[in-house]
Amino acid sequence: MRNWLVLLCPCVLGAALHLWLRLRSPPPARASGAGRAGAGYSVKSFEVFGPWITFVRVLKDQLALLPQWKSRHYDVVVGVLSARNNHELRNVIRSTWLKHLVQHPALSQRVLVKFIIGAHGCEVPVEDREDPYSCKLLNITNPVLNQEIEAFSLLEDTSSGLSEDRVVSVSFRVLYPIVITSLGVFYDASDVGFQRNITVKLYQAEQEEALFIARFSPPSCGVQVNKLWYKPVEQFILPESFEGTIVWESQDLQGLVSRNLHKVTVNDGGGVLRVITAGEGALPHEFMEGVEGVAGGFIYTIQEGDALLKNLHSRPRRLLDHISNLHEEDALLEEESSLYDDIVFVDVVDTYRNVPAKLLNFYKWTVETTSFDLLLKTDDDCYIDLEAVFNRIALKNLDGPNFWWGNLFLCSDN
Numbered sequence: 001m002r003n004w005l006v007l008l009c010p011c012v013l014g015a016a017l018h019l020w021l022r023l024r025s026p027p028p029a030r031a032s033g034a035g036r037a038g039a040g041y042s043v044k045s046f047e048v049f050g051p052w053i054t055f056v057r058v059l060k061d062q063l064a065l066l067p068q069w070k071s072r073h074y075d076v077v078v079g080v081l082s083a084r085n086n087h088e089l090r091n092v093i094r095s096t097w098l099k100h101l102v103q104h105p106a107l108s109q110r111v112l113v114k115f116i117i118g119a120h121g122c123e124v125p126v127e128d129r130e131d132p133y134s135c136k137l138l139n140i141t142n143p144v145l146n147q148e149i150e151a152f153s154l155l156e157d158t159s160s161g162l163s164e165d166r167v168v169s170v171s172f173r174v175l176y177p178i179v180i181t182s183l184g185v186f187y188d189a190s191d192v193g194f195q196r197n198i199t200v201k202l203y204q205a206e207q208e209e210a211l212f213i214a215r216f217s218p219p220s221c222g223v224q225v226n227k228l229w230y231k232p233v234e235q236f237i238l239p240e241s242f243e244g245t246i247v248w249e250s251q252d253l254q255g256l257v258s259r260n261l262h263k264v265t266v267n268d269g270g271g272v273l274r275v276i277t278a279g280e281g282a283l284p285h286e287f288m289e290g291v292e293g294v295a296g297g298f299i300y301t302i303q304e305g306d307a308l309l310k311n312l313h314s315r316p317r318r319l320l321d322h323i324s325n326l327h328e329e330d331a332l333l334e335e336e337s338s339l340y341d342d343i344v345f346v347d348v349v350d351t352y353r354n355v356p357a358k359l360l361n362f363y364k365w366t367v368e369t370t371s372f373d374l375l376l377k378t379d380d381d382c383y384i385d386l387e388a389v390f391n392r393i394a395l396k397n398l399d400g401p402n403f404w405w406g407n408l409f410l411c412s413d414n
Contacts, residue, residue, distance in 0.1 A: 073371040075110040076389065079362050082115045082380040084329055084350045087336065089380040090115055094340065097384050107386055112370060115343045115380065116362045118350025121329055125322040128315055130175055131241045133352040138175055140312065143270035145305035148181065151273070152297035153265045154227050166250040167290035168258045171205070174242040176272040177303040183214040184222070184230040185248060185296035186257035194221035194229055197251035200296060202233075205243035228297055237303055243276070248295035258295035272302055374398060374405075 082090055101107050122135035130136045183200040197217045201210040212233040216222060222231035238244065250256050266275055277292065337343040346361035348354045359377065366375060374393065378384060398405055
């Protein structure tokens with residue numbers, strides 16, 4: 001029995017000492033489920049006890065089921081939104097206002113500052129994304145070059161009767177530069193010739209003034225192609241990421257010949273444009289009562305075809321280089337995190353469109369791991385005057401619960 005006690009005592013003492021050290025240390029700056037870049041935090045205390053590492057890990061996993069230990073209270077937690085590759089901006093902050101905070105005997109005990117970074121880099125190179133703000137692959141295959149393309153067409157067996165809708169609209173996004181050459185309307189097969197008065201307008205998203213306008217009337221109906229009448233418009237290049245809305249409006253008492261999006265064929269030129277719903281697009285306010293659908297079409301051509309083919313041909317090599325660069329970026333972030341211990345890696349792909357998700361994950365990490373009164377969110381290109389912040393807190397009496405301090409932008413319906 002004495003021999004067993006001699007063997008077990010070091011184990012028990014080692015485990016107890018390890019747990020005591022872990023409870024005294026602050027929680028690691030890593031959000032739940034963080035990716036590889038967030039794995040740069042080494043558990044150095046494991047090295048001390050060597051043979052008991054498995055036992056301590058089991059005990060630690062069991063303790064994880066209990067409420068997380070909050071080792072310290074802060075008056076203010078500052079979350080600094082930062083992109084993965086913004087090393088220089090973070091170092092500027094570390095050498096200016098954050099350095100002042102660390103060296104200040106009073107403020108350093110009241111404020112916690114953490115950079116918020118996505119744990120995952122986008123695996124799609126910027127040149128191959130639908131837009132620079134997301135991580136969606138620009139999926140262009142077999143582009144239709146050196147010819148005009150009709151954006152919409154009716155199926156052969158589709159009837160062309162009138163609807164009750166006098167305003168119809170459809171939104172689209174340009175994924176590679178195009179030029180629209182004509183706007184068109186569907187025609188009623190029962191009419192002899194063109195007997196309507198219809199206006200077709202092309203808007204850029206969130207703009208109230210139309211870029212193009214084509215007016216159709218019996219004396220001026222344009223050219224008939226298949227089941228549409230087309231009129232030419234002024235031509236200029238619609239760039240990549242352009243979002244637009246085409247609106248058909250009947251000037252008569254009759255409705256338009258229209259179809260919903262499921263009953264027309266969309267000719268995307270091999271992937272250079274994409275139809276988007278009203279919820280995704282930005283329809284001008286005065287046309288919000290219009291029905292989503294298609295009451296005609298447009299003719300377009302793809303620009304810079306040679307450059308597009310060259311880009312597609314070089315994509316595999318570019319992807320390999322990009323993945324290699326991501327691995328290097330992960331290593332640099334892990335080194336930076338280990339050196340400064342001021343980064344929270346959140347479990348999202350680090351893109352501009354994922355900023356809301358980055359913030360929500362950081363808020364979750366803050367609530368679960370830190371005790372604080374106020375949380376301040378900023379960006380890595382901003383300078384924070386912490387003395388002014390505390391003066392304003394005192395001036396505004398922001399020392400109670402449920403305060404929101406900042407600017408709100410409200411959209412009015414009027």
